[in-house]
Amino acid sequence: DAGVTQSPTHLIKTRGQHVTLRCSPISGHKSVSWYQQVLGQGPQFIFQYYEKEERGRGNFPDRFSARQFPNYSSELNVNALLLGDSALYLCASSLGPTEGETQYFGPGTRLLVL
Amino acid sequence: AQSVTQLDSQVPVFEEAPVELRCNYSSSVSVYLFWYVQYPNQGLQLLLKYLSGSTLVKGINGFEAEFNKSQTSFHLRKPSVHISDTAEYFCAVTASGGYQKVTFGIGTKLQVIP
Numbered sequence: 001d002a003g004v005t006q007s008p009t010h011l012i013k014t015r016g017q018h019v020t021l022r023c024s025p026i027s028g029h030k031s032v033s034w035y036q037q038v039l040g041q042g043p044q045f046i047f048q049y050y051e052k053e054e055r056g057r058g059n060f061p062d063r064f065s066a067r068q069f070p071n072y073s074s075e076l077n078v079n080a081l082l083l084g085d086s087a088l089y090l091c092a093s094s095l096g097p098t099e100g101e102t103q104y105f106g107p108g109t110r111l112l113v114l
Numbered sequence: 115a116q117s118v119t120q121l122d123s124q125v126p127v128f129e130e131a132p133v134e135l136r137c138n139y140s141s142s143v144s145v146y147l148f149w150y151v152q153y154p155n156q157g158l159q160l161l162l163k164y165l166s167g168s169t170l171v172k173g174i175n176g177f178e179a180e181f182n183k184s185q186t187s188f189h190l191r192k193p194s195v196h197i198s199d200t201a202e203y204f205c206a207v208t209a210s211g212g213y214q215k216v217t218f219g220i221g222t223k224l225q226v227i228p
């Protein structure tokens with residue numbers, strides 16, 4: 001079975017632009033979460049979506065938004081990019097939304113903002 | 115809110131020696147605890163998790179961890195490391211009764227020396 005896939009793998013943007021990152025969960029998984037991992041740090045929770053509804057949001061500004069589609073894939077959008085948004089963006093999927101479920105991570109999208 | 119402290123940023127260890135990676139957490143509610151491994155330029159892979167029951171948890175690749183509620187610790191151990199264990203290890207916690215907002219530590223780089 002295919003794991004979690006993310007696209008693109010790498011991306012370079014300039015300050016002020018917007019970016020859309022995409023994630024396809026493992027088949028049958030209905031929950032998708034997004035994390036930001038800045039170099040040298042652990043991942044930070046951004047959003048969780050389950051059955052197309054937002055279940056949780058981390059401490060990120062409104063420039064960050066996401067959505068989940070009927071096929072359970074997800075997009076993360078970041079507007080008005082800042083240099084500090086440069087990071088590895090990780091998507092994780094799980095069967096259901098509960099906190100004890102195993103999350104399976106994709107390889108990430110590495111975003112560089114110049 | 116919950117938090118995680120990984121006490122060592124880097125741990126060098128000789129091949130076939132034992133290793134312990136330390137993790138302490140804080141939370142005002144019951145928690146679920148996780149250890150993830152991240153190989154260079156890859157996403158995270160779950161090593162093991164503690165949800166309830168036996169405090170000694172066995173994971174993949176010969177790793178195990180012990181949940182100690184009184185000391186709020188969840189240290190990761192392996193009796194004999196291999197070169198292939200060289201990676202970054204993240205301890206993580208999520209509070210029970212909520213969604214999948216996982217809080218990660220800053221990571222411990224395990225360097226196995228031949």
